[in-house]
Structure formats: C-alpha cells, structure tokens
Amino acid sequence: MKIGFIGCGNMGTAMLNGILQSGLVTAQDLTASAKSEETRMKIKNELNIRPADSNQEVVKCSDIVFLAVKPQYYETVIAEIKDIVKQEQIFVSVAPGKTLAWLEERFARPVKLVRTMPNTPAMVGEGMTAYCTGARVTADEKEQIAQICRCFGRVEETDEGMMDAVPAVSGSAPAYVFMFIEAMADAAVADGIPRAKAYTFAAQAVLGSAKMVLETGMHPGALKDMVCSPGGTTIEAVRTLEKTGMRSSVMEAMRACTKKARQL
Numbered sequence: 001m002k003i004g005f006i007g008c009g010n011m012g013t014a015m016l017n018g019i020l021q022s023g024l025v026t027a028q029d030l031t032a033s034a035k036s037e038e039t040r041m042k043i044k045n046e047l048n049i050r051p052a053d054s055n056q057e058v059v060k061c062s063d064i065v066f067l068a069v070k071p072q073y074y075e076t077v078i079a080e081i082k083d084i085v086k087q088e089q090i091f092v093s094v095a096p097g098k099t100l101a102w103l104e105e106r107f108a109r110p111v112k113l114v115r116t117m118p119n120t121p122a123m124v125g126e127g128m129t130a131y132c133t134g135a136r137v138t139a140d141e142k143e144q145i146a147q148i149c150r151c152f153g154r155v156e157e158t159d160e161g162m163m164d165a166v167p168a169v170s171g172s173a174p175a176y177v178f179m180f181i182e183a184m185a186d187a188a189v190a191d192g193i194p195r196a197k198a199y200t201f202a203a204q205a206v207l208g209s210a211k212m213v214l215e216t217g218m219h220p221g222a223l224k225d226m227v228c229s230p231g232g233t234t235i236e237a238v239r240t241l242e243k244t245g246m247r248s249s250v251m252e253a254m255r256a257c258t259k260k261a262r263q264l
C-alpha cells in the first residue's frame with residue numbers, strides 16, 4: 001500500500017510520524033509534497049521519506065492520497081490533480097467544512113472519497129480521527145483507512161451530518177486543553193511551583209483525568225464528585241469556576257468553532 005500526503009505541515013507530519021512508527025508501511029511506501037523547499041527538506045531529512053516535486057507526483061505514486069493542506073487550498077490542489085486520478089485510488093480529506101459532495105464536485109468525476117477529522121495528538125499516537133466515506137468506497141477500503149488512522153490513535157466512523165461538529169470537540173479541542181494546562185501551570189507558578197514542575201502536574205492531571213473517563217466509563221460529573229470532599233478545597237475551586245462561567249465559556253467557544261467549520 002502506497003500512501004501519499006499533499007501538504008506536510010502540523011497535521012500531515014503528525015499523521016506520517018504515527019504511520020511510520022506503527023510499521024504499517026515502510027518509509028519507501030510514503031511520499032509527501034509541500035509548497036516550500038524548506039518543508040521538502042524536512043520531509044527528506046526529518047521524516048526520512050521521499051519528498052515529491054509536485055502534487056501530481058504524489059498522486060501518480062500513491063494508492064491512498066491524504067489532502068493535508070489548509071481548507072482554502074483544497075480547490076486549487078484538486079484542480080491540479082483531478083485529471084490524473086485513477087478509479088481505484090482513494091482521496092482522504094482532513095479539512096473541516098469540506099463535504100463529500102463538495103469534494104466530488106471539485107474532482108468532477110467518480111472518485112473514492114473519505115472525509116476525516118483528525119487532531120494533532122496523533123503526533124504521540126493519541127490522536128482521534130472521525131471519518132465518513134463516500135458511496136464508492138468499499139467495506140475493505142473503509143477498513144484500510146481506519147487501519148491507517150489507528151496508527152496514530154483512536155478512530156470513530158461518524159455520520160457525515162455530524163462531521164461539522166467534530167472539529168469543536170476533537171480537531172480543535174487540543175488548543176483549548178493546552179490553554180487550560182497553561183492556565184493551571186501559570187496559577188501554580190504564581191503559588192511558587194517551578195514552571196517545569198507546574199507543566200508536569202497540570203498535564204498529568206489532564207492525562208489521568210481523560211484516561212479515567214475513557215477507561216472507567218463513569219460519568220465525568222460522578223468522577224468530579226469523587227474529588228470534591230464536603231467543605232474541602234476542590235469544591236471551592238469548582239464553585240469559583242462555575243461563578244466565572246467556565247462551562248458556558250467552553251460551550252460558546254465550541255459553538256463558534258462549529259459555526260466557522262460550516263462556513264469553510
């Protein structure tokens with residue numbers, strides 16, 4: 001299986017690293033293109049895979065092609081490659097807002113399409129990828145894509161109707177989790193904890209809490225209650241977070257994210 005990436009920035013690199021580390025395919029089976037010479041050098045020297053001279057070259061030598069450019073470049077990139085696509089190739093979008101129908105219209109021919117929404121924790125094998133497939137993708141091909149995405153984390157097949165809501169809770173979510181970690185660390189530093197230790201404490205608290213949600217299957221509210229002793233310190237923090245609108249702030253942010261995804 002030959003896998004190509006058109007675009008190799010934050011997301012492409014994270015996914016490629018996961019694929020390489022998994023051993024699913026060898027470096028010889030991978031190729032990637034980018035706009036700048038600087039990134040092409042990174043593809044060659046840091047990922048140790050073959051940089052392609054053009055997007056068309058990626059298409060010519062791949063069975064599966066990930067379109068890992070920013071959403072605003074999809075139209076130009078598809079126009080560049082659409083005339084050389086082969087019927088058996090699979091094209092995988094990673095962009096928010098670009099529907100299967102929109103993609104198919106741009107290719108202007110019958111093409112096997114997969115729409116995904118990954119996230120950057122793929123870089124450490126803890127990504128989350130939602131995906132849905134177009135009508136021409138067979139069950140075996142669907143499994144092939146899921147297998148690739150499992151190289152860098154969890155995978156969930158998702159109805160296309162829900163895909164615009166996925167960036168807010170998954171694709172974009174690491175940004176606000178990082179802000180939360182940074183804010184906790186800043187407060188810890190203000191209380192005298194050295195900066196490096198503060199990041200370790202804050203990040204491990206997030207990692208451990210996330211694992212508890214995923215592994216116990218318990219309601220997050222019940223897990224929160226377990227930390228709050230009557231008259232204790234934690235409930236004081238929880239009360240203050242409620243007073244300052246933490247939940248509604250997160251929900252408003254996510255609503256803005258989904259609104260933007262629908263406009264792309």
Ligand SMILES: NC(=O)c1ccc[n+]([C@@H]2O[C@H](COP(=O)([O-])OP(=O)(O)OC[C@H]3O[C@@H](n4cnc5c(N)ncnc54)[C@H](OP(=O)(O)O)[C@@H]3O)[C@@H](O)[C@H]2O)c1
Binds near residue numbers: 034040
């Ligand atoms: N970052 C995230 O957390 C995240 C999460 C979920 C989904 N996504 C989606 O992933 C896609 C890529 O995002 P990103 O964050 O990886 O962006 P990025 O870091 O800006 O990377 C974009 C890549 O595309 C390359 N590129 C730009 N124009 C090109 C062209 N015409 N032909 C070939 N390559 C071209 C760039 O080349 P140069 O390096 O030479 O500029 C760069 O390598 C987007 O659709 C985004 O919505 C991102």
